[in-house]
Amino acid sequence: MDLEEALLEEQETVLQLPTGTPDQMAKALFEGQMGVTDFHMHQVLQAALSRGGDYADLYFEYAYRTSVVMEESIIKNSSISISKGVGVRVLKGDQTGYAYSEDLSLEAMQRAARTAASIATSATVKEHEGYRFNRLKPSNYYPVIRMVTDLPLADKITKIQDAERAAHDYDPRIKRVTVSMVDTVDIVRIVTSDGRFVSDVRPMFRMNVHCVAQEEKNVQTGSAGVGGRVGLPFLEAEDHPNQIGKKAAAEAILLLGAEQAPSGSMPVILGPAQSGILLHEAVGHPLEADFNRKGSSAYSGRVGEQVASPLCTIYDTGTIDYDRGALNCDDEGFLPSQNLLIENGILRGYMHDRISAAHYDLEPTGNGRRESYAHYPMPRMTTTYLANGETDPEEILEAVDQGIYCVSFSGGQVDISNGDFVFVPTVAYLVEKGKITKPIKNLTLIGNGPDAMSQVSLVGNDFAFSEGIWTCGKDGQSVPVGVGLPTVLISEMTVGGM
């Protein structure tokens, strides 16, 4: 970089994202601003298949992210981050070659393509006559015209201050409050050697409050968040800052009075929405088809068999409007669908990417996802949920003599091969004789996927999706996901307290 010259030339340049439909935005950005033409894409695909690969795809991405953080009543920092690049993937059978370039010049992209191409090593490669791109126009599940990114910094700060005030006003024992607001616009364009050509503009918003409450030596924390693939109308529609400020504070204060959780096997009631974490771990991950293709999941080869209680019908879909797990197209350019995973307890199918779908001779299910251009796609969940049941939640509570009721969670984890999973409640209560009694703390729930799902004995009629706050990690790649669930009773599960 020649900085001397830059300093002499003092023209103001302001960062401006293009506007319009996803396709127009992607075109203006990748073609207009970065000079990547159809001809270039042809050339790069050509280079990608120059060693005899069966298939190649290009994943162009430009991500613009801003964040503001408030701590100790001071707006401590604002940050802007830009990340762009193209990932080139070449498939030969079920083998993957992958390389990426952050430089979108033709030469750099071709270099990445030749690296990815080396997965195939055919001596003779038939000359390709050129690619015909079929420009897809998918449905838009998050049509955001006014993005949070467009909100002036001063207005973001007002919202953040509202949340902070709400938390402090809740109780004088709230000693510290941290509020963060992060918004991202992810512009992607996917182009494949079999002619698929699709663009997507993916907004993502997240606001979070974290509180520390202190009463003498007892210190507890609480947090709450909202978000999703939403725009400014979401922020304007309800007083989210106030709500999450209060909610985070309430959690920390509640925990000041919580008792150590019991331990041992007992009935567990999962409250609606956030408890969907259980599905994500117990059923979701083990039904990602890559594990099944490799035969390493506890559910491998069990399609058509009973793997859960007949009360359980479970879906995964990227089509929930404005949800954190929504996707207009997956990261291989396939459109999302409503994937039935388990129907009345019977395993119906897995979640696929292109490779696993080909392996099973099925259509891809819109679950091929990646963290960014720097990663190749694999089967991942979008929004996973358990369909509504018929029981009144009050009746579910009354059915439990001694057990626990879980409201919110910090996360979970699963061992795909043996099916053991844990999930970690942050707010939970003891249930005694059909009534919620004392708040409890310091517990982990552990179960086994097929066993726990077979113990689902009542399913409520109060289905809800969780707030958009979840991020799923797999093989070092993080992607946003959604979950949902009505109130559920698991008749026996291991509760790990002290």
Place this chain on the structure above:
Amino acid sequence: MIDQYKQLASNIVEYGKKLGADQVSTSLVNAVSFQVEVRDGKIESLKESGSAGMYVTLCRDQQRSTISSNDLRLETLRPLMRSAMQSLPFMGKDPYYSLPDPQLQGRADVTLEFSDPDFPIHQSEQKVAMAIELEEKTLALESSLRSEQAYYSDLVSHTVHADSNGFLDGYSKTLYSVGISVVTEDKATSGLNIGRKQTDGWFSSARFWEKLEALESIADKACQRTLRKLGAIKPPTCEVPVVFSAEMARSFLASCSSAMMGDHVFRKQSFLMDKLGELVANPQIQLSDQPLLSGMLGSRYFDSEGVIAKPLTLIEDGKLVNYMLSTYAGNKLKMESTGHAGGISNLVLEPGKYTEEELISSVDNGLYLTSMSGQGVNVTTGDYSRGAQGLWIRDGKLAEPVSEFTIASTFQQMLHNLDLIGCEVDTRNPILTPPFRINKMSISGT
């Protein structure tokens, strides 16, 4: 690469000053990596990557803004830095933010070996062959094993840091890894989990090629670790001594170390706040951070703010004697930076005299812990509750495998109950710890 990045870094600092910032700091990182995964003698995936990153913090009049970008071109950096400057007036004034005291900055006066001059040593074909060989060697040990994947990866990274104090320095690091995970059938005898399997593996990782563990040894460990899980049952709910394998000891100490980080302490998010000088652990525990160990994964000359790296005692004879501080955390706590911006270097638990076998034989009835899962670690309160797997210890000997249970205690109790320390240290990551015994934890199972 380093010289080129130094030039760019000092240009960025100059440009920030020109825009009116009174304090500017920047870090530039470049990494080139290779990774191959094989399964059943065939490449599953092969990935090569080269990536760049730039981070800039601009501060004027105690107001601060940061930017990051992987696009290091002038036409991107200029407007980004300007937008950051434009956002400054909206920021609150934070009197604690500052660059480090220039007196504390510099490069430790030692030679640390963390860059292999011969990197990457092998051609792609040889790297692939190595992963395939590891897979063959492992599968040859036991016919019931199937491969999930064997892999080889290497990485070279270049990092440069510069600031308006005049600090400008950089270094390169290399890293090699090779490993395998295998899976085997393990039908549960009751319930719906008739598709149960067990998986495990082993890997080696080092900054120098010749420091990698022999493939035979990796294969052997991967095989043993998987087979010993077969037929796992749920243990009873009880309170027993737990022997932490070196890997689990690492996980425990990683959480402990975050409670010693200044950021957690001044935010009141540490069970160790207000505990300096107090006995917080068993008196035989000696814990320190050692940045100047040659060849170790966490070694460094200076921290991410350019503060010179030096050894720091954290726990001495069970007493908490220091926190790990960045400049900001130091300012908040009215102490000096200890060179821990960016976290620990090599966290060292001083080894004891017992072999792992001796630790196990010290337990009549208890758990040998080999795996933990879940987020049930609360550094603020000290609460600790995790999903676990391992082997039961009966009469001082390893007995049946156990799974689907939790272990629980608090950090406070665990540190005091950590009463026997092993002698064999795992060097595959920056937390250098032997296995140890915690003489009492709650097990929740059947």
